[in-house]
Amino acid sequence: MSVSPTTEVGFPRPTQQERTTVTKRNNTQTASIPSTDSNTSHTQSMSKPSTSNSRSSTNTALVEDSPQLISLADTEDLDDPDNGLSGDEVRKKTEEGKLLQDANYEHNSENDDEEEAGEEDALNPAVDIIHAIGRRMEQAEEFVKKGWWEIVHHNHLPNWLKDNEFLLHGHRPQLNSFSDCFKSVFRIHTETGNIWTHLLGFIAFIGIAGYFLSRPTIEVQWQEKAVFSAFFLGAILCLGFSWVFHTVYCHSERVGRLFNKLDYCGIALLTMGSFVPWLYYSFYCELGPKIAYLVLIFTLGGFCILVSLWDKFAEPRFRAVRAGVFVALGLSGVIPACHYVIQNGFWDAVNNVAMGWLVLMAFLYIFGAFIYAIRFPERIFPGKCDIWFQSHQIFHMFVLAGAFVHYHGISEIANYRLTLGDCVEAVVA
Numbered sequence: 001m002s003v004s005p006t007t008e009v010g011f012p013r014p015t016q017q018e019r020t021t022v023t024k025r026n027n028t029q030t031a032s033i034p035s036t037d038s039n040t041s042h043t044q045s046m047s048k049p050s051t052s053n054s055r056s057s058t059n060t061a062l063v064e065d066s067p068q069l070i071s072l073a074d075t076e077d078l079d080d081p082d083n084g085l086s087g088d089e090v091r092k093k094t095e096e097g098k099l100l101q102d103a104n105y106e107h108n109s110e111n112d113d114e115e116e117a118g119e120e121d122a123l124n125p126a127v128d129i130i131h132a133i134g135r136r137m138e139q140a141e142e143f144v145k146k147g148w149w150e151i152v153h154h155n156h157l158p159n160w161l162k163d164n165e166f167l168l169h170g171h172r173p174q175l176n177s178f179s180d181c182f183k184s185v186f187r188i189h190t191e192t193g194n195i196w197t198h199l200l201g202f203i204a205f206i207g208i209a210g211y212f213l214s215r216p217t218i219e220v221q222w223q224e225k226a227v228f229s230a231f232f233l234g235a236i237l238c239l240g241f242s243w244v245f246h247t248v249y250c251h252s253e254r255v256g257r258l259f260n261k262l263d264y265c266g267i268a269l270l271t272m273g274s275f276v277p278w279l280y281y282s283f284y285c286e287l288g289p290k291i292a293y294l295v296l297i298f299t300l301g302g303f304c305i306l307v308s309l310w311d312k313f314a315e316p317r318f319r320a321v322r323a324g325v326f327v328a329l330g331l332s333g334v335i336p337a338c339h340y341v342i343q344n345g346f347w348d349a350v351n352n353v354a355m356g357w358l359v360l361m362a363f364l365y366i367f368g369a370f371i372y373a374i375r376f377p378e379r380i381f382p383g384k385c386d387i388w389f390q391s392h393q394i395f396h397m398f399v400l401a402g403a404f405v406h407y408h409g410i411s412e413i414a415n416y417r418l419t420l421g422d423c424v425e426a427v428v429a
C-alpha cells in the first residue's frame, strides 16, 4: 500500500483546497444516490456531540449499507477533540485499520480458510470504520491528485454558478484550482463547446495576425499593419478572454466574477478594434469624419467597458440588457455607414467599401446576440442541449463568423483604397 507524504501523522490530512474539492465530490456522490435519507440522518448524528460508541454503531450501519456514503467530511470529525479520541488514538486506530486492510486484502486474494474470516467478524466495529475511512481517504487523495471530479446537475451548483436553468446536466462543480480548471478543457461538460469555439478562434487569429504582420514592408506598409493590428488585438483579446473565462469561472465566485467582466470587456474591445480599419479606409482622405467617428466609437466602447465592470451587469436577469448594450455599440456603425452612403452613393458603398460584407457581419453579430438573449434552443428543449448546440455555443460561433467576415471585409476595403493611390490633395483641401 502506498503511503502518501501527508500521512506522517498517521491520518491523511488534505490541504484546505483538497478538502474543499473532495467534499464537493462527496456531495456529488451523495446527490447522485436516489435516496439520501440515510446520509441525512448520518450527517445529523455526526454533527452533534456523541460518544464514540454511538458514532461507531451509526457508522457501522452505514458501512454495511453503503460504503459509498463514508465521506471525507465525516472522517474529519474523528480528528476532532469532541469525538472523545485523542490524535494519538486516532492515529493508532488508523494504522491498525490499514494493517487490517492489508491483511484482509491478502486474505481475500488467496481465498483463505474460514478460520480467519471468523476472527475478522470478531473485530471491534470501530476498527472496521477506521479501516473503511482510511481506504476512502486514500482514494480521495488520489482523486484530488488526478484532478478527479464528476459533472453535476444544475440544482447542485452553488448559486453563483447557476446561470442557465435550461441546461440541466453536465455542469462542472466548483473546482477551486486553476490546474483542474484548465485540465477540464479536455473533458466533456456544459462549457466544453464554449471553450473550444473561442479557443480555436483565438489560435486562428494569432496565426492570421502573425502572418499579416510578418509580411515584408514592400508587400504590406507599416500603416496597414498598425491599422489592422487594432482589429487583430480586439479579436485576440475578445476570444482569449472568452475561452479563459469559460475555463476558469467555476474556480470560485471571485475569480468567476473577475473573468466574466474581462469577457464582456473583450466584446467591447473587439467592436472598437473592428471599427478602426473600417473607418480608416472608408474615410481615408477625410481626416475630420475619421477622427470624429473614432472618438465616438471609443467613447461608446469605453462606456460599455465601464458598464461591464458593474457587478450586477453579469447577473442572469440582465442577459437581455447585456445583449442590447453590445448590439447598440455595434449598431453605432450605422451613423458613419449612412454618412458614406449619402456622400458616395449606395453602389459605391457596396462595391468599394465592402458594405455588403459589413452588413453580413452586423447580421451575424446581432443574430448571435439574439440567440444568446432568448436562450434558444435549450429553452424549447430543456436538458437536450446541455453539452452541444446550446445558445451560448451558437452565439460564440456567430461571433467567430462575424470576426472572420469583418477581416475579409476590411481586407477588401484596404485593397481598393490602396489601389487608388495617395490623397494628399484631398487632405490639404
Ligand SMILES: [Zn+2]
Residues within 6 Å of the ligand: 194, 242, 246, 392, 396
Ligand atoms: Zn461566452
